[in-house]
Amino acid sequence: MLEINNISKRYKKGSEEFTALENVSLKIEKSDYMAVTGASGAGKSTLLHAIGGLVHPDSGEVLYKGRDIYKQKSKVTDEYRKKHVGFMFQQFHLMPYLTVLDNIRLACYEKHQLHSINNYLDKCSLTGLKNKYPSELSVGEKQRTAFIRAIISNPDILLADEPTGNLDPANSSILMSLVEDFHKNGGTVVLVSHDPLAAKYANRIITLEKGRIVL
Template identity: 40%
Template sequence: MFMIQANNISKIYHVGSQDIYALKQVSFTIEDGEFVVILGPSGAGKSTLLNILGGIDVLDEGEILVNEHALSKKNEQQLCDYRAKEIGFVFQFYNLIPTLTVYENVALMKDIKKDILPVHQILEDVGLKEHKKQFPGQLSGGEQQRVSIARALCKNPNILLCDEPTGALDSDTGKMILSLLQNMCRTYHKTTIIVTHNAAIAPCGDKVISIHNGTISSIITHEHPMDIKEVEW
């Protein structure tokens, strides 16, 4: 059984009398616990796909099954519950609350879900134990992104969705963040999907889904994915 199965999905935007396909008849599968890279240039449809997987946007054609449940058959309340309980989001910009400490930003997940992972343990895992009393403005960009990852993981989601998580970081810090995501995927067995335009990351994915102009150009599976620490860009 696949954790995620996309069957001929399309997303269409209507501009005047013209139909613009952000995604066109896209199909793929993702297995439980996979570290997946969705690769493509700007405007290829990557973020649209991520938003659909996260229950933020809806399909126009086809179907996505998550653990054999069709997203299109969920009502608004069910989609809200899906986003709150099943999905962890990590964005390019960190979306932290500046008036809350590192610990408080992560512990917010207690208000969303009961069975969260221990905040102290997650902060230790991402290397922020010593920063728990600091505020976001006192941290570097890489440290703020680690808080964002800790917050997403703490919710104990089944799926971690990461939209250009290194886009605002320098290359060394970006590698550190991606290595952290790869390690957390293995440690906590979280299906992790990373959207990126950076082709250097591709060898690190268990699966690499390449998108161009809203369609899949290739799907590659790596039996022995590269450690992100070995990547150069």
């Protein structure tokens, strides 16, 4: 379903060049639940962003169903981001001026998707908070809102960056079981985590070190 061939990404920090990813190659099958681990700064978020159509690698290719997502017309890349990928960011990136409900509604592009919002709010114990703004939420509540926003349009792939970072064990297991449901229902999952509990659900684990896959 996804084929990542030899991607590299470098960032300039002042006069220094820093390699975030170096010649990373990876195949992700539809049935995969892949965990990505590695130390802080190893390139995990950069890899996830590259897979999600958000960070253009300097070299190499990211193929979705055989086509390079970075070499299509912008309309096709937009469609990939909008319809095929659900992204949970490490820093959530909820819209601060929109309520929980409106943040989720924003990710819907077909009417029927709006109809399942209440069901998800209920599953995530967010029904009573749907008219609150992100600044009024706890970290766990923000994270669950971000989860619903990522999967509400029924994407093929869920890319989750540290979805349980900062969560207590109870909230962490609620979120992991939601991610597992998404996978059981046929979704592909790529999840970045330091949390052994999170990695335990995965059928594959890769480890990054200084931008390279080491395991």
